[in-house]
Amino acid sequence: MPIDKALMAGSTTLLVLSLLAEGEKYGYQMIAELARRSDNTFQLKEGTLYPILHALEKEGRVKSFRREAENGRERKYYRITPAGLALLQDKAEEWRLFSEKVNAVVQGCTPVGA
Amino acid sequence: MKRLRIKVKPLARPARIALCALAAALLFLAAYAVSGYPAFSPEGALRRAERRALISMRGEILAEVPQMLYNDNQTRFLLVEYGDAAAGFYGVAQDAPLKLGWGAHSSDVFYLFPKSAGGATVAAYPGYPPFRSFEDELLWIAAFDDFPQAVRAELSFTLVPSDSLGFPDAAPVSYALSSEREYAGIFLFSLAAPEENLENSSTSYVLQRLAECVDPWSAQVRASTFAGGVLPTATVVFYDAAGNAIATVETQFAEALV
Amino acid sequence: MEWHILSFDNWCFHAAAHIRFKPDRPAVEQELREHMEDHFNALLAEGKTAQEAERLTLAAMGDADETGAALARVHKPYLGWLYVAAKWVVALSAILLFMVSCSSGFDFPAFGFSEPFPMLDLESSSSETFLLFPQCKAQRDGYTFSVPLAIHRIRKDDDRAPYEAVFFVLEAVHPLPWAGFPEGVRCSLSAVDSVGNLYPNRSLKYSLADEAYREVGGNPRGRTLLRYRYELWISNLDPAAEWVELRYERLGCSFTLCIDLTEGGKRA
Numbered sequence: 001m002p003i004d005k006a007l008m009a010g011s012t013t014l015l016v017l018s019l020l021a022e023g024e025k026y027g028y029q030m031i032a033e034l035a036r037r038s039d040n041t042f043q044l045k046e047g048t049l050y051p052i053l054h055a056l057e058k059e060g061r062v063k064s065f066r067r068e069a070e071n072g073r074e075r076k077y078y079r080i081t082p083a084g085l086a087l088l089q090d091k092a093e094e095w096r097l098f099s100e101k102v103n104a105v106v107q108g109c110t111p112v113g114a
Numbered sequence: 115m116k117r118l119r120i121k122v123k124p125l126a127r128p129a130r131i132a133l134c135a136l137a138a139a140l141l142f143l144a145a146y147a148v149s150g151y152p153a154f155s156p157e158g159a160l161r162r163a164e165r166r167a168l169i170s171m172r173g174e175i176l177a178e179v180p181q182m183l184y185n186d187n188q189t190r191f192l193l194v195e196y197g198d199a200a201a202g203f204y205g206v207a208q209d210a211p212l213k214l215g216w217g218a219h220s221s222d223v224f225y226l227f228p229k230s231a232g233g234a235t236v237a238a239y240p241g242y243p244p245f246r247s248f249e250d251e252l253l254w255i256a257a258f259d260d261f262p263q264a265v266r267a268e269l270s271f272t273l274v275p276s277d278s279l280g281f282p283d284a285a286p287v288s289y290a291l292s293s294e295r296e297y298a299g300i301f302l303f304s305l306a307a308p309e310e311n312l313e314n315s316s317t318s319y320v321l322q323r324l325a326e327c328v329d330p331w332s333a334q335v336r337a338s339t340f341a342g343g344v345l346p347t348a349t350v351v352f353y354d355a356a357g358n359a360i361a362t363v364e365t366q367f368a369e370a371l372v
Numbered sequence: 373m374e375w376h377i378l379s380f381d382n383w384c385f386h387a388a389a390h391i392r393f394k395p396d397r398p399a400v401e402q403e404l405r406e407h408m409e410d411h412f413n414a415l416l417a418e419g420k421t422a423q424e425a426e427r428l429t430l431a432a433m434g435d436a437d438e439t440g441a442a443l444a445r446v447h448k449p450y451l452g453w454l455y456v457a458a459k460w461v462v463a464l465s466a467i468l469l470f471m472v473s474c475s476s477g478f479d480f481p482a483f484g485f486s487e488p489f490p491m492l493d494l495e496s497s498s499s500e501t502f503l504l505f506p507q508c509k510a511q512r513d514g515y516t517f518s519v520p521l522a523i524h525r526i527r528k529d530d531d532r533a534p535y536e537a538v539f540f541v542l543e544a545v546h547p548l549p550w551a552g553f554p555e556g557v558r559c560s561l562s563a564v565d566s567v568g569n570l571y572p573n574r575s576l577k578y579s580l581a582d583e584a585y586r587e588v589g590g591n592p593r594g595r596t597l598l599r600y601r602y603e604l605w606i607s608n609l610d611p612a613a614e615w616v617e618l619r620y621e622r623l624g625c626s627f628t629l630c631i632d633l634t635e636g637g638k639r640a
Contacts, residue, residue, distance in 0.1 A: 027406075027407045027410075028414070031407075031411070047434040047435070051439065051445070054446045075406055
């Protein structure tokens with residue numbers, strides 16, 4: 001089931017930071033990992049990943065460096081910084097609160113036709 | 115043996131901009147130093163000369179007169195007043211490389227002399243740059259006065275060469291000069307070079323020595339130039355707009371303040 | 373096998389073209405192209421044809437202009453333009469320095485100090501020489517004056533009249549490199565000794581031949597960026613003098629520096 005773009009937009013930073021929190025990755029690796037973990041539910045437009053990564057780098061949340069990837073070619077890797085980890089915690093907490101309250105509202109409403 | 119590859123991380127852009135700014139500042143200062151630390155205006159150059167003269171004073175500039183071109187450089191001749199205590203002459207040229215400033219390598223000249231008590235101080239100066247021969251150049255004589263209502267002045271003096279000079283034509287020569295007021299606080303008189311042969315003329319020699327009276331290093335020559343080793347006396351008559359003589363002052367030509 | 377797909381280059385070029393500061397574009401283009409290559413190779417590995425892989429990769433990237441607009445919002449041009457301007461300023465300053473140096477004929481004024489009083493023979497047997505290091509200091513018009521070295525010379529030749537002099541280095545320091553030599557000091561410095569004798573400035577001297585004349589005289593001798601040196605002398609010193617005080621006095625401004633002739637020195 002394709003997910004509404006609007007729902008995706010707000011969570012991309014959280015998703016990217018979570019992936020990087022586990023270890024350094026390059027761009028396509030993040031896309032592939034995201035698709036794998038979400039059973040292909042999350043298939044964001046790949047071009048939109050890089051503005052997010054570059055913005056995070058400018059804010060000092062991630063750091064980039066070039067290294068040889070497992071495919072033998074040199075790629076630009078990203079690594080999360082302590083500031084990035086702090087932002088991740090905030091975002092995760094925000095998400096947890098948001099989803100808890102949404103669930104609370106949705107579960108408390110009985111559909112009329114049921 | 116494996117070659118060591120030292121990867122130098124490129125500097126961030128703000129750091130590079132800061133380094134460029136620093137490099138530009140250093141290059142600019144080097145250019146400023148090589149060009150002889152010129153001042154940016156004749157007045158600025160005067161202030162530096164006043165500091166070098168160790169007098170802790172800033173004079174009032176009564177006149178700024180362009181002089182002749184010197185080596186294609188513009189020159190200025192400033193007449194300065196230091197209250198009632200002293201007055202000065204300052205000559206400077208726009209001789210910095212690329213004509214970007216004044217008085218490069220301290221090429222300016224600054225002469226100080228005490229003011230007389232009678233209401234007028236008379237001093238002679240050869241203009242800038244200080245000449246060594248009289249060709250095509252003028253002798254300037256300034257009368258610093260305390261008569262603001264005067265619009266015209268007449269200066270007269272007699273130069274009596276010392277006997278020890280040895281010129282065959284040595285004889286007293288009298289001068290009478292007139293000037294209209296151009297600047298507040300002073301009258302400027304100019305005297306052109308005499309027309310006769312300069313080589314054997316005591317007239318031009320004596321006039322040149324008169325011009326050097328404000329130079330502290332000409333004391334020994336001054337003493338042997340004028341009769342009695344005494345500087346000549348000038349008489350200045352000041353006239354108001356109606357043509358009436360309002361004051362007559364007799365004062366010796368000023369000599370250097372040391 | 374290395375694939376070079378033109379449509380990938382086009383997509384990356386169009387996306388990066390939104391970035392206003394041109395030198396920032398190649399790195400972003402390269403990163404996007406590498407991403408598309410990785411996706412393309414992954415699709416090939418799954419068994420897709422090259423054409424299919426290319427189509428799917430392009431579709432997955434999304435709209436180049438949309439990505440480009442987002443990149444432009446992140447990669448602002450201002451620091452880039454400032455860097456270019458800064459490089460121009462450096463280049464122009466270097467050209468200015470070169471032109472000014474050419475204009476002065478590459479004739480740079482001498483810098484640094486040479487050995488003071490080279491004409492004095494400190495080993496001379498006809499004179500006694502004492503090196504003094506006075507600790508005096510004075511300030512005037514931003515200059516700090518001191519006498520780092522003084523040489524007290526006593527001629528003890530039996531054939532000639534006794535004669536004493538002090539040769540000394542006068543140093544002036546000013547924090548601004550364009551201050552210049554404090555010329556006022558050269559024509560207005562005089563001295564007084566402990567006995568009460570006056571040593572007037574050489575500028576007041578009327579006869580060069582008079583050796584008995586007491587005077588303070590000398591010349592400028594070199595400068596560095598902030599320091600200026602004069603080599604001066606006090607001639608015909610009174611043998612009874614225990615100290616000499618240098619005096620500067622002009623238009624109400626004055627300072628003094630004292631040279632003690634009895635202490636703080638060593639025989640040459």
